[in-house]
Amino acid sequence: MVTYRDLHTLKRSEFTEAARGWREISNRGRIATEQVDNEMKAKVRQQRGETAGAAMRDLTTLSENFLYTQAECGVIAAHLEQLADDLAAPRGKLKRALDEASAHGLTVDDEGAVSYPSGKNESGQSYESGRFPAMPPTQLFDPQFLLGPALAKVPHVRKALEIAGDIGSAVSEADAIDQRCSRVLARLKTTAGLRVTAKMWHDTEKDIKAAGSTVDADDIPRDKSPAANAKWWKGLSAAEQDAYVSVHPAAVGALDGLPAAVRDDANRLVLNGQHADASLALQAHTAKEPVKYRMDMASQNGPSPAWTAWNKEREALKSKLGVLSQLKDPYAGKKDVPEHKQLYILGLDTQGDGKAAVAMGNPDTADHTAVHVPGTGTTLESTPGQLERIGKLQDSAMRNTSGGESVSTILWLGYDAPEIDGSVATPGRAHDAAADLRSFTEGTRTAHEDGRSHLTVLGHSYGSTAVGAAASGGPGLGADDLVFVGSPGTTVENAKDLQMDPTHVWAGATPQDPIPRAAADLTLGKNPAVEDFGAQPLEVNDGGHSSYWEEGQKSLINQGKVIAGAPATTGPYYTPKQVELGPDGHTPIIQD
């Protein structure tokens, strides 16, 4: 309980100092996490055998502990900063009350009670000195009733009563703030031991939410340009930046224009919470396994419907957890992971089919950056395969650069890619994605440390439709090169409509790929690989709809060349007459 004396002697700087200390511990947790992940694990990855495996598991636990320390200490710091801020109002109110008491010749004692001296009223009647305890005015009676008609007319007696009310309300407000903060801080409990469990991460999410008002969520830019987002971020103090990452990680992690390292820090806090949720959900679901086989004739043909439904849900939960685990520790068990393979999570949303933006290599320092937009049927569950693909694109590009140049490739699944149903036949999802994709590429430009890097945007399948919609709308994508592969149409009829030099628009489609063949030239626009679209014909190898990343093949090699700004080999334009059966079993839908 806060007393008058506590509030009178309060030094808010003590709270801000304490917050700074907790923030420092939080930052050390972050640095230690990075050291374990980037340095210690890298050394162990070079070792083989059971001992190395055990060491790697221990380091992963250690890394999680430091990350947990970062998150929880960040929350404590945020609360203390909030406490210091909130106490400014009652502290100021008390100071004003004391100044006023002094000005009116009133005294305030150690308990906050206000005393007035004896005197005479306007009618010449004497009255004794008196004392009013500090109480919020809501608890006071009407002055006329409390003081009586004679005293109620004496100005400095009324003033003493009024000041006692002000002091009382200041103390009361401070007490309410203290209690609120105490309740939240009291919840920040952890268990003994070195293992951060899913339950603990789950609780961390709640702790973060409880700290919601520390830095105001309303101050985080919404629907602003990446440049405005970056300006807002740069205008914050380091402590404020840390607080926003700690308290509003999802909102900060999604802001285009902010440094990739910041977004990655924020989104990894989100990821840990989501991973914990998924882990707990799987545990809970597993515990509810229904009877698989019933001892009756009806179930002789296989598992019961209830078990089948339960198992389907279990597989979905396992799959989601697997994806999140891979994002958390993508190189578990791998040796020699170089810096350019480090993942930066630039966006993460596990709701519905899920959305993600993940960079391989730091896009803020890369000389060449490529944004890969996948297409039909891609969901968050596709992430492991899609990450391998951007890895292959990066390797393919890097061999074309000079030794000192770096390449970052980004998976952008920031839109709701259509399923193979009616939604793939309309450009609706592509147009929905356009503004977000433009914001993302503009943000990539804005966050780059050394000015312009060479930026390529690649669209596969319906992803090319989304890229086309984004390039042709608004101010365009601002890309140096565009690549369309396996496209069912780009929403436009000519490369000139993409608001960039058509000689830097590349398109390839294999004759065996059924998607350009069946879906282009209908509702999504012209096949960009045909001659009169006006793009450069990117030479591709034979193969089906997913053949554009086959190792050592022309499609992948040429995409790498475009990403690196090297001359790609050009092939013949696409013509339907080239169609033949694909070697990977993709049979064309329409035969000549």
Place this chain on the structure above:
Amino acid sequence: MSEKSEINKPLPRMSEKGAEDWARHFTQSMARSAQIEIDGKTVKPNYTKCVGKNDEVPEDGRFVLQYDARAPLDGDQHEQAIKRIQAALKERGYKTDGYQVTKGSNATVTLNARDPKKGFTLAIDGFRKRNEIVLTVITPCLLPPGKEQQQY
């Protein structure tokens, strides 16, 4: 990967070390043919996992190796050197998939070739601007010996 029979077709087997040793040997062999010398500091083995057509990533240890090596050579000599490599590869039964000379400020000489039986591919590029030839060997999807192939 595609239809069941093709997805589960036995993969060629080779360990990562075996693949890397072979790639080193082969890039050095190409360099000898071209009469150039690989700068040992530029050698870079890149490993990725194999990916199926529906984005599936098997966890049975299968991998792809892209092995890059660079050799300095004056841009004027790129065409001649790469033609020597092409001739040597032809003798070994490799098939040329493409040969392209690009002129201009970003001039390059490009040769793509492959072993039609084993699926190993080669990419050779001469970058005139920086007087450098890049030799790359890319393996097909390989499964290390002793590992059980994951079935789909």
